[in-house]
Structures are given as structure tokens and as C-alpha cells.
Amino acid sequence: MRRKIAVIGAGVVGLSTAVCIAESLPDCSVTVISEKFSPDTTSDVAAGILIPKMFPETPLQLQKSWFKTTFDYLLGISKSHNASDAGVHMLFGWHLFKEIPSEEYPFWHDVVMGFRPMTDEELAQFPGYKFGQAFMTMKCECTFYLPWMVKRLKSAGGQIQKEKVTDFWDLHGKYDLVVNCTGIGSRELAGDMQLYPMRGLAVQVRAPWLKHFVRVSDGQTYMYPGRETVTLGGTTEKDNWSLKVDPITSQEVFERCCNLEPSLRKCEVVHDWVGLRPTRASVRLEKEVLKRGEDQLTVIHNYGHSGCGISIHWGTAWDATQLVKECVIVSRMALKAKM
Numbered sequence: 342m343r344r345k346i347a348v349i350g351a352g353v354v355g356l357s358t359a360v361c362i363a364e365s366l367p368d369c370s371v372t373v374i375s376e377k378f379s380p381d382t383t384s385d386v387a388a389g390i391l392i393p394k395m396f397p398e399t400p401l402q403l404q405k406s407w408f409k410t411t412f413d414y415l416l417g418i419s420k421s422h423n424a425s426d427a428g429v430h431m432l433f434g435w436h437l438f439k440e441i442p443s444e445e446y447p448f449w450h451d452v453v454m455g456f457r458p459m460t461d462e463e464l465a466q467f468p469g470y471k472f473g474q475a476f477m478t479m480k481c482e483c484t485f486y487l488p489w490m491v492k493r494l495k496s497a498g499g500q501i502q503k504e505k506v507t508d509f510w511d512l513h514g515k516y517d518l519v520v521n522c523t524g525i526g527s528r529e530l531a532g533d534m535q536l537y538p539m540r541g542l543a544v545q546v547r548a549p550w551l552k553h554f555v556r557v558s559d560g561q562t563y564m565y566p567g568r569e570t571v572t573l574g575g576t577t578e579k580d581n582w583s584l585k586v587d588p589i590t591s592q593e594v595f596e597r598c599c600n601l602e603p604s605l606r607k608c609e610v611v612h613d614w615v616g617l618r619p620t621r622a623s624v625r626l627e628k629e630v631l632k633r634g635e636d637q638l639t640v641i642h643n644y645g646h647s648g649c650g651i652s653i654h655w656g657t658a659w660d661a662t663q664l665v666k667e668c669v670i671v672s673r674m675a676l677k678a679k680m
């Protein structure tokens with residue numbers, strides 16, 4: 342019997358989890374249910390650079406393995422005929438520090454390519470910066486990647502449905518299993534008060550001459566060239582739920598980037614937008630069995646990817662799929678035992 346699986350959420354986490362399940366469990370039917378789709382998700386706003394942040398309450402080895410799985414998977418796409426459609430490519434650049442950091446080699450340094458301290462010549466371009474790291478990583482642009490993932494899901498037999506879910510129990514009886522990938526929406530849907538928004542603003546500009554990234558260690562200033570535009574950032578505002586773009590902040594972001602890379606002064610601003618990073622001390626990736634009287638509903642949670650959802654999405658999708666597989670096997674065994 343085909344098991345029916347609902348994945349709630351169509352950001353990078355929901356779609357990657359749905360694709361991973363649909364492609365590895367062809368005898369299950371997968372439906373993505375989401376209030377919003379690309380280009381209206383937080384994932385679309387993301388610069389999409391693969392550089393992880395540290396989750397204080399997740400073992401470092403696990404974070405590294407999520408990152409490596411994602412890096413290797415996207416590297417494969419960047420080398421395939423799908424690279425342009427999927428918006429995935431390699432990107433070289435520099436990470437600048439005003440002071441020498443306590444950790445010159447971050448935990449992910451051997452996952453990216455060619456990680457090394459910047460040379461004096463390289464650093465001399467950025468007065469006021471004492472130290473820098475040079476490396477090649479990936480960029481995954483969700484405005485291309487998410488529509489490409491929807492196509493991939495459909496060709497694996499998956500379906501999509503536009504709808505806001507206000508209660509997991511509304512899916513009971515219609516689906517055998519629910520996978521919750523609602524990002525910041527989980528604060529309301531799963532009642533998770535450990536989850537909070539970290540608002541971020543990004544400005545997209547046209548500057549085709551810029552071919553490398555530059556970022557500053559304060560996390561507030563960065564530029565990442567993409568397929569057609571360069572993403573400039575950014576801001577990090579805890580507990581701010583506003584999705585309105587503030588033109589003064591956009592101008593400040595633009596000025597900071599121009600100070601670092603004066604060639605940007607000539608660029609055309611395409612648009613600016615805001616997203617709410619679903620922030621938590623750890624990604625919530627676990628199985629929960631909800632009970633209501635005699636009824637049970639299994640929910641696999643996969644949310645809380647904070648400021649690095651693109652960087653680790655395939656690793657967490659893979660782990661969530663393993664939890665789904667276990668549930669499917671257990672329910673098949675229970676069914677057989679009844680017969």
C-alpha cells in the first residue's frame with residue numbers, strides 16, 4: 342500500500358526534504374502543502390552562500406556532516422548540465438577580519454576548497470582589516486533552485502498544494518505521516534517558543550564585473566555574485582517580525598558594500614527584500630508522536646535552520662528522510678502483523 346506523506350513548507354528545507362523522500366521512497370506519495378512558494382519564501386531572500394554558522398546545541402560533527410553532504414551534492418549539480426537552471430555555481434572569495442580571530446581555521450575549513458589565510462597582497466586591498474580567509478565555496482540561488490526543485494519533485498511523482506496549515510490534526514486521516522518544514526511558521530504551528538525571527542535585508546544589484554565574494558566577519562557586510570545579480574547585505578535584527586523594506590537601511594547596506602568594493606557605485610539596484618531567519622539554538626530534526634484520545638499522528642520536524650539553511654539543507658533533508666523511512670518500515674511491519 343502506498344504511504345501518503347505530507348511535507349508542510351516550500352522553502353529550501355521543505356522542497357529538499359520532499360524531493361529526497363520522493364526520490365528515495367518511490368512507493369510513497371509525497372504532497373508539499375505550503376502557504377507560500379518561491380519567490381515569496383525566506384529562502385528566496387537568502388544570498389545562498391554555503392558557509393555554515395555554529396549551532397550552540399548541536400554536536401559539531403553533525404553540523405559538519407550536514408554541511409559536507411550539502412556541499413558535495415551542490416558541487417555535483419554545479420558540474421552538471423543542470424547548473425544554470427538550478428542556479429548553483431562555485432564561487433571564490435575573501436572573508437575579512439578587523440582582528441585576528443581566535444579560530445583561524447573554522448570547523449568547516451576542510452569541506453570548502455583551497456581554504457587558506459589571505460596573502461598580504463590580497464589583504465592590502467582592504468585597509469583596516471588585519472586578517473582574512475580565502476576559499477572556494479558554492480552559491481545556491483533559491484529563486485532558481487526552488488522552481489527547479491518543484492520540477493524535480495513533480496517528475497518523481499510528487500504534488501504541490503497551496504494552503505496554510507493551522508493545525509497538524511487537520512491532516513490526520515488524509516496522510517500517514519507529516520513532515521514539518523515551516524521555518525519561522527513553526528513558532529505558531531508547532532508552538533515552539535525557542536524559535537525566533539532574525540530579520541535580514543538583502544539588496545540585489547546588477548554588477549556583472551564582480552566575479553568573487555567579499556564578506557566581513559561581523560556578518561553585516563557582504564557581496565555574493567550570482568547568475569544574474571549580486572546579493573548585497575545585510576542586517577540581523579533579533580525578534581523583528583517586519584517584512585517591510587526600509588529604504589534607509591537598504592541605502593546603509595549599499596554604502597557599506599560600496600566602501601568595501603568601490604566598483605559597485607556604478608551598479609544598478611534591481612530590488613531589495615527582507616526575510617525572517619528561523620533561528621534556534623539547534624535545528625529541530627526529530628520525530629514526535631502527537632496523541633489525541635485513541636488517535637496518533639506522527640510528525641517529523643525539520644526546521645530552525647537559522648542563518649544557514651541553504652548551507653545545510655541537503656544534509657538535514659537526508660536525515661529527515663531516514664526518519665521517514667524508519668516510520669514507513671515500522672508501519673509496514675505493524676500492518677503485516679495484523680494480516
Ligand SMILES: Cc1cc2nc3c(=O)[nH]c(=O)nc-3n(C[C@H](O)[C@H](O)[C@H](O)COP(=O)(O)OP(=O)(O)OC[C@H]3O[C@@H](n4cnc5c(N)ncnc54)[C@H](O)[C@@H]3O)c2cc1C
Binds near residue numbers: 355385575651
Ligand atoms: C537576508 C538573508 C540572507 C541569508 N543568507 C543565507 C546564506 O547566504 N546562506 C545560507 O545558508 N542561509 C542564508 N539565510 C538563511 C536561510 O534563508 C534560511 O535558513 C532558510 O531559508 C530557511 O529555510 P526554510 O525552508 O526552513 O524556511 P522558509 O524559506 O521560510 O520556508 C518556510 C515555508 O513554510 C511555509 N509555511 C510556514 N508556515 C506554514 C503553515 N502554517 N502552513 C503552510 N505553510 C507554511 C512558508 O510559506 C514557506 O513556504 C539568509 C537569510 C536571510 C533573511
